[in-house]
Amino acid sequence: xxxxxxxxxxxxxxxxxxxxxxxxxxxxxxxxxxxxxxxxxxxxxxxxxxxxxxxxxxxxxxxxxxxxxxxxxxxxxxxxxxxxxxxxxxxxxxxxxxxxxxxxxxxxxxxxxxxxxxxxxxxxxxxxxxxxxxxxxxxxxxxxxxxxxxxxxxxxxxxxxxxxxxxxxxxxxxxxxxxxxxxxxxxxxxxxxxxxxxxxxxxxxxxxxxxxxxxxxxxxxxxxxxxxxxxxxxxxxxxxxxxxxxxxxxxxxxxxxxxxxxxxxxxxxxxxxxxxxxxxxxxxxxxxxxxxxxxxxxxxxxxxxxxxxxxxxxxxxxxxxxxxxxxxxxxxxxxxxxxxxxxxxxxxxxxxxxxxxxxxxxxxxxxxxxxxxxxxxxxxxxxxxxxxxxxxx
Numbered sequence: 001x002x003x004x005x006x007x008x009x010x011x012x013x014x015x016x017x018x019x020x021x022x023x024x025x026x027x028x029x030x031x032x033x034x035x036x037x038x039x040x041x042x043x044x045x046x047x048x049x050x051x052x053x054x055x056x057x058x059x060x061x062x063x064x065x066x067x068x069x070x071x072x073x074x075x076x077x078x079x080x081x082x083x084x085x086x087x088x089x090x091x092x093x094x095x096x097x098x099x100x101x102x103x104x105x106x107x108x109x110x111x112x113x114x115x116x117x118x119x120x121x122x123x124x125x126x127x128x129x130x131x132x133x134x135x136x137x138x139x140x141x142x143x144x145x146x147x148x149x150x151x152x153x154x155x156x157x158x159x160x161x162x163x164x165x166x167x168x169x170x171x172x173x174x175x176x177x178x179x180x181x182x183x184x185x186x187x188x189x190x191x192x193x194x195x196x197x198x199x200x201x202x203x204x205x206x207x208x209x210x211x212x213x214x215x216x217x218x219x220x221x222x223x224x225x226x227x228x229x230x231x232x233x234x235x236x237x238x239x240x241x242x243x244x245x246x247x248x249x250x251x252x253x254x255x256x257x258x259x260x261x262x263x264x265x266x267x268x269x270x271x272x273x274x275x276x277x278x279x280x281x282x283x284x285x286x287x288x289x290x291x292x293x294x295x296x297x298x299x300x301x302x303x304x305x306x307x308x309x310x311x312x313x314x315x316x317x318x319x320x321x322x323x324x325x326x327x328x329x330x331x332x333x334x335x336x337x338x339x340x341x342x343x344x345x346x347x348x349x350x351x352x353x354x355x356x357x358x359x360x361x362x363x364x365x366x367x368x369x370x371x372x373x374x375x376x377x378x379x380x381x382x383x384x385x386x387x388x389x390x391x392x393x
Contacts, residue, residue, distance in 0.1 A: 021063030021086050025093035027056045027072055036097060039074040040162075044081075044195040045363070046388045047172075064388050065310060066361035071195045073177060075161065076100055081195065085359070087310060118146040122157050125183050125190050128380030132169035132214070136382050139164040144178070153260075157181040159194075166201065167382060170218060171211030173199040174381060186257035198386040216391050218383045221324035221346050223376050227362035230303060231312050239326040242297045245319040245337060245349060247287040254281060283334075290337045292321060306357070314370075315355035322348045322376075329375060336374045348376040361387040 023043075027036045035056025042049030043060065046068065052058045063086045070093070072080040077097040084091060119141060127136050143163055147156040162175040174196055181192040203211065219225055221239070229238040253259075259282050266275040302316040314320075321337075324346040336347055354368040364370070372379075 021061065021065070023060040023063065023070065023084065023086075023091045023093070025058055025091075025095055027052045027058065027080075027095045027097060029077075030096040030098040033096075036074060036077070039072055039077075039097070040197075041070070041072050042195075042197040043084075043388075044069040044071050044197070045384075046386045047198045047200065048388065049197045049199070064361065064390075066387065067311065067359035067363065067365055068387070069195065071177075072097065073195075079177070079195075083365070085308070085310065114148070115146060118148050118155055118157075119144065121155055121183065122146060122181070125155075126157075126178075126181060126192065126381060127165065128378075128382035130378070130380075130382060132167065132218070133380065133382035135167065135169040137166045137168065139166060153185040155181075155183045162197075165381065168201070169211075169214050169382065170385070171201045171203060171208065171215070172386070173201055174384070175199070176381070184257075186260055188256045188260070196384075212392075215385060215389065218385055219389065219391055221327050221375070222379070222383075222385075223348075223364070223372070224362035224385065224387070224389075226322060226324075227312075227358045227364070228360070230299065231358075231360065233299070235299070239324055241323040241325060242299075242302070243295070243321040243323070244293040244297055244316075245290065245321040246293075247290040247319060247337065250285055250288045253284050253286060286335045287337070292337060292339060304355075310360045311357055312359070313355050313357050314352065316350075316352050320350040320352065320370075322350065324375070331375075331378065333374050333377075346375040348372055348374040363387045 025041075027039045027041070028034060029036060035052070035054070037052050037054045037056060039052040039056075039058075040049065041052060041058045041060065043063070048060050048063060050058050050060060065086050067083065067085050070080075070082045070084050072095055074097065076099060078100050080095055080097055082093070122144060123138065127133050127138075140163065143159050143161055145158050145160070148154070149156065157178060158180060159176070159178040161177070163178055165174045165176065166172075167174060176194055176196040178192065178194045180194070183190045201211075225238065226240055229235050229240055235242065254262075259278055262278040263275065263282065265271075266278060297320075302314055302320060304313045304315065306313050327346045329344050329346045333347075336349060338344070338347065349372075351371040351373070353370075356364060356368040356370055357366050358364045
């Protein structure tokens, strides 16, 4: 097992260690070596960010240990990103930015009405629909580029600059560089990637107290909370139970994309029998022969140390069934297996195709992220916390 983890780590980006959580550097043009001032420098998914001074230098300090992505962004230049592990030694990075080459994207003529429809879908699927989402306000909606591919029933979105969202539920301004967003009605999947920076909003004492309460509600039971509890050996005291789930795909159920295409095809008012058949297929279970082993799994059966300090790996051949016993689930997930005699606690299923890594901040990184079903699949921007968040902050 030790040998396999060593091979795995060889394929990840170069990681640098830091002492006292300090990163310094200088940002220059790649061609002339001239300094670039007012470039955005931040650790993605954190509250740590700054701008370069007139000589191109910057400093990020008071950083908590863990793995981060350092991002440098300025209009007219290619974005820079580097994976960094804050740990033992100070980091100094000379950074050169190349001028951006204009990328030709597909041009689709759209009407203002179509843009509004596409934008409404984007907001719903990117920000969310829960109570927190109702208190999220996009400050610059027109920065979102939207393309709807009718033949594929797929919505594509991206931004060339920060999408700025004020989350008045959690007290953060979230600045998001959306490099890619796709939502497919045929497959029922949503995926996105990009970099984000959190900034504390100003508020009254009453607002801050409410934000503190809401942040803790978002944190407890979340994946971040789980991974932190896992590596510190606090699963039991923090309310997590991990079990083994075995299940097989339902071979009689067509693929989701096929089902949705058929429902759309026969939803014309003239093919009721065919429509009912495909609605029945949609409501049929995705899995069969499901069995939950009720004894909690030994942690050492799925959690492994790696060769790098502060980096942990998870691997498991079946499904990890994670229960959070301090909250009850309010959403009915028809594909989540739940024995009739089991209380309706928040439950998530983890499908693991390949070993994946996480750090001491409780953040999964790398290419082999697991698939979440159940409670954790609901998470959208409205519930996101920066990785340097700690309850009580």
